[in-house]
Every structure is written in C-alpha cells, then in structure tokens.
Amino acid sequence: MEQNKAHQHDHHQQHDAAVRDDLTWTQYITNLAANKLAPPKSQTSKVLEDFLTRLSEELYVKGEGRVRERIQSGDSEAPEDPAFQSREAPRNGGIADSGRVFTGASSPGAEEVLVRNQDAPQLNVATADMEDFSFARNQEISRPTGPVQQLHNEIIAGSRWVDVLWNFIATHQKRLIDADRLGIEPSERMDIQVELIRQIAASYEKLDMLTRLPDSLSEARELKVVDDIRTMALVYVTRSMMDVASPSEIADDDETNPPKRRIIEFPRSVISPYEGIQPIEFDPNELLLNV
C-alpha cells in the first residue's frame, strides 16, 4: 500500500514536472508569482539596495578594446569575441551558467556597458551609447548617474523592478540590444528580449523577491505573438504575389501583350516594423507547409 502511494507520488511528481515543462515560461512565472503573492519581506529593500549597489560597482563603461582586454585578462572562460551571447536559458526558474546575456561587437562611436556580476545572479551585458551614461568616462568606477541612477532609485523606491527594467530596456532598446550589430534577425529580437526578462525574473526568483506579478511579462509575450502573426501575414502576402504571376510569365511580358504582373507594393505595415533590416530569405512554400 505504502509502495503504491509512493509510486503514485512519484508519478504525480513526474507528471507535474512534465506539465511544468510544457508551460510557457510566462505561464510558469505567472503561476510562480501567484503562489508567492506574499507581502514583501521587511528585508526586501535592503537586499535590493545591496544587490543594486554591488551591481552598480560592477558597471564599466569602456571602449571595445578595453572590454575585450578586460574579458581576456579577467575571465579565462570568456570568449575572445565580445559578441558572445548566451542563449542558454534557465528552465524552471534556474539560473543560467553564464553571467553574460548580451553583448555586441562595438562599432565606432559606440561604447560597451559591461555588467559583470559574478557572485550575485547574472543580469546582463549590454551595449549603450556613451551619451546615455555619464559615469566612469575615464576608466574610473564611480556611482552611476543618468538612466542607471534613475533605475537604481526606482528599484530602491520599491517599484516592481522587473517592470522598471522592462521599461528601461524598451526605452533604450536600440542601444541595449543592438540586434543589428549582432546580426540578429527581426523575428529573433523579441525572443531575445523575452529571454532577458526571463533571466531577470529567474534572478528575481533566486533572490526570493518575486512577490508581485510582473505585468510587463505578458506584454512581452503579446508583442511576440503579434510579431509571429505579422510574419505569417507576410508569408501570405508573398504567396499572393507569387500567385499573381510566375517568374516565366513575368519574363514573357512584352509590349504587345497586356502586362500580367500586377504592380503591388508591400503595404508598409506588413513588411516589417524594423527599418533598415535586410529581409529574411525564405521559401514561402515551405513556410506555408509548416503553418
């Protein structure tokens, strides 16, 4: 009888784990947060302050060479390419092995903001324009000012720091996640942002500070859905254009015959919201089959 119960218990655990794996990360985080809807702990502010202080002290603003130099000299495991990017996301709220999430190969005029966080849970490595950060210009570590200080203040003030970080990322998206320079396709961009938020949430969970529902997560997911639908709409439009005339029909067009090819411009809102990005080459037939 006892064995049977134990077996059932194991079975339930396995089932729970399977269900948990099947859940999207948003659902998981939401469920997790819902189960932890407890009043904030009295030490929360202090822990946050310590966390942010440590994080701030580890902020460096350097040029590309400096960052590379520091990575190479300071961390033997760090790759030589500063465009290193860890996509290994922690499952079930775990913490990724790497302390780096984002970085990018700097182009002239841009500066790297390297957030190194060895002891505390990882946060990010991001790129930013120098003009946004007025601290540590002369290779000195100083107290953060500007947006970082504002972020710091808002977090300490008790805002939902996942939301604050999300707003920060959204506001400085171009600078923080320089997808162009990383060569990331538009469709991957939202994945990356979601990944970043997910890892932040994982860090948050690790610190046992996930006390409120992170509303911004649902928005990130919503944007991702819209992006996916947009891609499918683009596939449909492409397909429609292909149906209008085959390449051979277009080649056969001449002045004597009426033109078979319709002149249809891609509606702007369907093409892509990301201007200046090279279109992805794909086979619409294959995509449609996969739909």
Add this chain to the structure above:
Amino acid sequence: MFPVLNRYDEVFQIEMDGWCFGITNYPGEVSAQVVHRIIRLLASSFQTAIEHNVVFDILDLASKFSIAARCLVHEQEIAYGIIAQLPNPANLHEDQQCVLGLVIDKVEQRYPGVLDTFYKRWQIGTREAA
C-alpha cells in the same frame, strides 16, 4: 465615386487577408489584446487606403477579423477599434473626407451613433493639435 489610386484596393485586400490568415493560423492562443494590438498596427494601412480613395467595408473587415480570432472579440468591438484608427478628417483633403464619410456611413447604418462618438473624438484631437 472617386477612382481608386494605384489599385490600392488590391493591396489593401491582400494585406487584410494576410493578417486574417496570420491570426487564423497562429498555433497558439490569440487573445483579445493581441487582436486590438493588430488593429492599432493597421492604422497606417487604413489611412493609406483612404488616401488612395479605397472605400473599404469596415463591417466586413471586422467580421473577418472576428472569425479569424475564433469570435474571441465581437465584430462590433473590432469595427469600433478600426474606426478609432481612422485618420482625423481635419487632416484630410476634401476628396478623402468624402471617402472617409462613405467608409463610416456603412457602420453608422448598422450601429447608429458611431459617427457622433468619433466626431467628438476628432474634434478634441483637432483642438489639441491647435
């Protein structure tokens, strides 16, 4: 009737069908928020359609979107959402204003009071712009 410019009616039709196709075939859950977000994204397309003298049927479009979204959002709600994205008549030429009037007229016949609602909204927008 004003002639459609650059055969934009075909472009508009394909674009709307494309979005409906995307919503219909999206493998995951499509929430009402997603549908409204898409409608907001289409604001520029609606404006372009009116600028090209395309008198599109909002009710038909709303019905298509509603069906594509598994009737998760009522077509009246979508119709209102679409009208909310239409350009302010004050920013349009006289011909385009007529096209806009024809577009809204169909909705007004089905849902009386729509025009009044949005007319007030546009007036406020005009005042704020001034």
